[in-house]
Amino acid sequence: MPESVKVGVLNDMADFSDLDDNTPIPGDVTGWLEREIAVLRDAGRFPAEVEFIHAYGLGLPSGTAEAVETAYRQLADAGVSLIVGPAIGDNALVATPLAEQLRIPTINWAGAERARGRYMFHHQVGSHEDESLVIARHMAMLGCRRLAIAYDISPIGTRHLKYLESEARILGIEIVAKEGMSPLADDAAALVDALLEGAPDGVVYLGLGVSAPAVAKALSACAWPGPNIMNTAGLRGYHGTFAHDCDGWFYIDMHSDTNTTLQAQMSQLGAPRQQALAVAKGHDLGRLVAEGLARATDLSREGVRIGLEQVKWLPAAEGCEGTLLGFGIQDRGALHGRYLVVRQWLDGETREVTA
Template sequence: MTASVKVGVLNDMADLSDLDDGATGPGDITDWLEREIGILRKSGRLTAPVEFVHAYGLGLPSGTAEAVERAYRQLADAGVCLIVGPAIGDNALIATPLAEELRIPTINWAGAERARSRYMFHHQVGSHEDESLVMARHMAWLGARRLGVVYDISPIGTRHLKYLQDEAGVLGIEIVATEGLSPMADDAQEQVHKVLDKKPDGFVYLGLGLSASPAATALAHAGWEGPKIMNTAGLRGYHGDFARACDGWFYIDMHSDSNRTLQAVMAELGAPPQRALATAKGHDIGRLVAEGLARAKDFSREGVRVGLEQVKWLPAAEGEEGTLLGFGIQDRGALKGRYLVVRQWLDGQSVEVSSLN
């Protein structure tokens, strides 16, 4: 009997203390991995049984770097040949040197372009670098020439700010005020009012998103009515009351209504429109893992690393129609093409927005 292939799933959004009776908790994508592996098994391209090994470490910003490292090493000790995770950019940066030290091919699904290396593959769920360019260009298209910014004081927020400043300089946009706040802030009145004192004609939020709703609330209370945009922090609108708190905000998303691969998967699953993002993301991560295993000549860690490098030119469910998935010998960024999409929260619904980006 063929030995099972062990795949680790590192969940940096949950801690064992948060879980009941072995539940997988928030941030788990095992169902999608199983679905895409099952498709290749039915086709005969992947015959070895796959065993999933889970590790939980509540990472930044609400947890610790140590928890992420502990979870990663737990999976390494379990003998996995591939790790999927982390999902938060700050934690992906923590895991990258571990992937190199332990030589375990790893696919993070976060926004940190710097979380790439020989063994660290990157499935971009947003981008600290690319998103800010798209935001700056969209604000320029809207006619905003003086931007005010509030941002998380964190690797995510400061990285976004740097790239926003760089692109604003290229476009001739002035950033008239920047105010930092804690990623865990539940009040942003002071920072927002300091920015508004500089009379911007466009407003930007940059960060993980826990502080986005307080910033949006403060802006609404101030009665400010100009164009406002946030990075993929706006994806939090798919849960809870965030969408209504951020009504009218443009934001960067990962799915487009025009993507035929996404529409086909949603039709097959009978998924409602509210599940479009989760479907696109889950499908693409699952397919990368399944194809990487199917293309590996053996299931050693080196074999799987080489297998992932052979994954190329697959139609992605994320992004606009024509976006592709794949890696390469020195290519660790999975998504190619227009994978970032400008959308807007209106009356609790996400609406795709056309622009000249």
């Protein structure tokens, strides 16, 4: 009888109490984990049975940090050897000290570079630190020298702002206005008026993205003619009306049309172009989990931590061609290389921007 292991999936984007048995759960990555584990099982590399344990805690900004902590401890009490999640940077920061305290290897798929540690591994779905540099350099390439910034008053927004301001100074870009807002704001008219008083030649939004359409609509109402860019908040364009609300905006994405690993996965799945991001992200996260388990010295928490450290130099489906996936003894960032891609929403479609 092969050994078995429990893997916890922490979902910080859904309030499970409001969902019935027939409702798809937002942010559930279990299917991707199962898919990549099955690949290794078929190859004879991982015969153990995997039991997935789910915990739900609606985290920040709509929920609370306490809900995330409760969900994390629920998985710990269930005896899991690995936890996958959270997905939002603010909540990954909440979970990191718990991973260290309870010594449970955990892979968060958020943007918080600070959410790393001996037991907290980080699959970067964006980066509060790296994205801001890419944004500043792209705006400089467009000829912008005077930027106005709208940012969420949250760990995500303020962290992005710090790194954008630092890179702007290096590039000789002046920040002529910056205005903070609630991450849940639905009206940004007064904020945009204040931003435009600085006579910028480019506008930046930094945050989780819930408030981004309000900024975009207010700029459109003012007939603002200049370029706009946002961080990976723009990934919300894959759902609902966000892409149309933010039409014309540049944003940071995680997938490139040039990535052959991604194209191979898309072909295998018969997936349409609109699902490229989901496929890239799901494949890479699933592969990290599957390879970490397969390379573990044993399926205890310590064994899985060591196994994750042995995952190295795998071709990533995310990022530009040549991006690599893996960890190391003191390396907790999964993606290496040009994993951030500038794209633009135009007429509801995402288009890659080349330099």
